[in-house]
Amino acid sequence: MSRRRTLLPLAALDRRRFLGGTLSVAAAAGLPFRSAEAQDKVVNVYNWDTYIGENTLEDFTEATGINVRYDLYGSNEELFGKLREGNPGYDVIVPTDNYVQRMRAAGMLASLDHALLPNLANLAPRFRTPSYDPELEHSVPYFWGTLGLGYRSSVGTAESLAEIFETGKWDGRIALLADVDTLRMTLKYLGYSMNSSDPAQIAEAADALIRIKSKIKTFAPDTGQDLLLSGEVDVALEFSGDVLQVMEEDPDIGYRVPKEGGQIWTDNLCIAKGAPNPANAHAFINFILEAEVHAAIAEEIQYALPNEKARALLPEEMRDDETIYPPEEVLERCELLVYQGEEVSALYEKAWTRVLAS
Template identity: 35%
Template sequence: MKRTILMAAAASVAAGAVAAQDNVVNVYNWSDYIAEDTIEKFEAATGIKVVYDVFDSNEVLEAKMLTGNSGYDVVVPTSDFLQRQIAAGAYQPLDKSKLPNLANMDADLMHGAETYDPGNEYATIYMWGTTGIGFNYGAIAERLGEDYEVNSWSMIFEPDVISKLADCGVTMLDAPTEMLPAAMNYLGLDPRSTDTADLEAGAALLESVRPYIRYFHSSQYINDLANGDVCVTVGWSGDVFQALYRAEEAENGVEIGYVIPDEGALQWFDMMAIPVDAPHVDNAHTFINFIMDAQITADITNYVWYANGNAASLPMVDPEITGDPGIFPTEAASARLWGSKVYDARTDRTVTRLWTKVKTGQ
């Protein structure tokens, strides 16, 4: 969190400094989501100044996109949000003649992204990941026994199990479109179902374990997991790996793991797109093309521990990362991943309302 604030502060200072010049690109990306030297390298290679700003929820990005005149040239929404924002007319089609590095991309993954953006017309994959379980080895062994193997959603969704973990801190993402499908999937229902009865069943399961949840938040858990302030989190793959990495760096004795549970998990894509009213369209294409450079993408994956959609970059990615089934799932695990479903307005309201009920009991 501290780093996020510093980055945001640095970005706003930079925004003031470069306001007078025109050769800039305004990038709006997730917090803790880029290699430390990526921007430096881009500026050295192209002479274009980057104004880098961060967010930590799709909703905040969406509000800016739907308001318009955000001033951003490149933004990174998650696939299902991207689809709705395309429908609202928030993005402009990519000029693929300016993106020769598209050839580096993995055809299968880009095809997967077409579910949200037919023909990959508006966006290209930045990183992708899964929503699984991050945990503290020591705390789990202490409470569930040395032999307990974390491999199932039962750790989260069975009151008997999760109640034993409540004292060391269990957290969930504050993202109903990710938590409800996970609960529905555990019940044997279709995680992509929009049937109200299915959604309510998922919500009821979440409510049954609600008393053992410390908090619902989508970025706080990185630090808390690393510091040992919480011990189990339903979180995004790369974020949990960042917690793992931070704990290793701090040498605080906290050992962290991440699994894609055997029952399956949500797979999502974060996509680079150009807002329809972007002030620097050419620079935006230059930036997106630069990110798709094999070495640059490899650098980012090596730093943020998220899988990428760039086939050419994989040889340059740390084998520890490509070999980790939590980041690059095995084929068998991949088969059990599901994509997010875009809800219509009515289902959206049902889902949010159920989520409020889960969180507040109201």
């Protein structure tokens, strides 16, 4: 898909309308953000594909007079790679927990001014001191969820990762994520930690994936839910909210955390180091944390809120949905990813490259 350079349109940003992962709805890669337009009226946001409410950005501009330039990415690796050589002009970015750690270590995140973020008070207590950033010095929790299996019930419920690796149940009808998270979930299948730093275990996981590549229809860039909806695959390794969205359109689709466990994650609103508009970035983050704003986004994108005041505003059936807010016995089988240094990250990247190249 082509990219368009324009101020964000008022049209909806439906998650299934953008399948390109890095499609930009407002700014092309490399856009000279510091160009002619007055920067004091702009905030430059780099976010996951379609991870915002239909009217959120329009409402922010109406409330503040600040326009939004909006770019999309499809993975943490893409985000990290884009900013590794320096910030091209982004203000707000949305890395996952372990990438908050990695980007902090690389000096890629600006410190937050809590005086400009009074709506931090809306966060649930467990999200005010996360292990990856205990003082919320560089990050604010945005949404959280799990990584598990979406499936077509008419073909068969996906109970475990072992069914993918050890049976022919979905041969040729499987979509796995096109990033290192697939390798980490394979470690879980093998009985290891998703945070393993053992080169032999990481290599074993890569070998296990290579052995079943003939079963896999595609490694999808966070679009497994769309492939389920279109009927192109019958099982997909995907993020909980993505699958929940298509479940609303097709009751044959289901989701669960596999028996072996899965990943629990938190995506975070951060300000990139060197942001041209830090005051506007703080205003954007604080606006998102407004209970009504955050709740409205959650109703659309179907992810779990770290914002307890916003969660209280959700419809009861969503607030108490165990697919969105899993019970503790499910969460106990899940792991939060931990950044373990560039040497370990390189092990994973090398093993993942080997999987893709085989």
